Amino acid sequence: MFLKFATSLILALTSSFTSIHAATPAIILPENGAKIAPGAQFAFKYNSIADYSVSSYNFTVVLFTQPPSPFRPSLNYAAGYTFGQFDVANYPAIPYARHPAPPYFVMPDFSKSLGGWGAGESVSNAIFYLAVFEEYANGQPSVGPRISLSINEIIYNSIDTDEDQNLWDSEAQAALSL
Numbered sequence: 001m002f003l004k005f006a007t008s009l010i011l012a013l014t015s016s017f018t019s020i021h022a023a024t025p026a027i028i029l030p031e032n033g034a035k036i037a038p039g040a041q042f043a044f045k046y047n048s049i050a051d052y053s054v055s056s057y058n059f060t061v062v063l064f065t066q067p068p069s070p071f072r073p074s075l076n077y078a079a080g081y082t083f084g085q086f087d088v089a090n091y092p093a094i095p096y097a098r099h100p101a102p103p104y105f106v107m108p109d110f111s112k113s114l115g116g117w118g119a120g121e122s123v124s125n126a127i128f129y130l131a132v133f134e135e136y137a138n139g140q141p142s143v144g145p146r147i148s149l150s151i152n153e154i155i156y157n158s159i160d161t162d163e164d165q166n167l168w169d170s171e172a173q174a175a176l177s178l
């Protein structure tokens with residue numbers, strides 16, 4: 001009985017210890033609400049979950065132009081584009097990054113044909129979801145690496161030309177949220 005209690009206490013302590021040392025995975029750039037034009041280069045910066053006692057393996061950057069549906073087989077599960085799979089240096093799992101993420105990505109122009117049957121489609125002021133799936137481990141047993149998901153919303157092909165209005169809007173928003 002005591003042994004069982006001690007074991008769960010140790011597990012609880014270990015997991016709180018681990019959570020203290022896990023960095024918060026987050027997309028730093030592009031920021032939530034960033035406006036990105038078709039074909040534009042945009043800065044990408046991701047904060048990995050890697051930390052003391054947390055190992056990061058690969059992370060995959062996917063732009064969802066339509067959010068995914070519930071997890072079951074579907075012909076129209078989601079729509080979007082994969083920017084690629086990357087890693088960050090984190091000792092001891094990845095002593096040096098073999099395929100670091102570039103500092104910039106280029107937003108595809110989705111109005112253009114993909115070739116073949118890939119008819120493009122124009123859209124403006126569209127909310128897209130930039131997602132990062134990161135494979136990691138934190139010393140606790142798991143079958144396969146754990147996978148975290150970070151999401152920032154971006155605005156694709158904003159045609160709002162009234163910048164002053166936008167500035168006023170965001171200032172008013174900031175004042176309201178104080």
Ligand SMILES: *[C@@H]1O[C@H](CO)[C@@H](O)[C@H](O)[C@H]1NC(C)=O
Nearest residue numbers: 057058059085086087099135
């Ligand atoms: C990371 O991904 C690359 C391919 O992108 C693969 O060769 C490598 O084995 C992966 N590493 C791990 C730890 O899964």
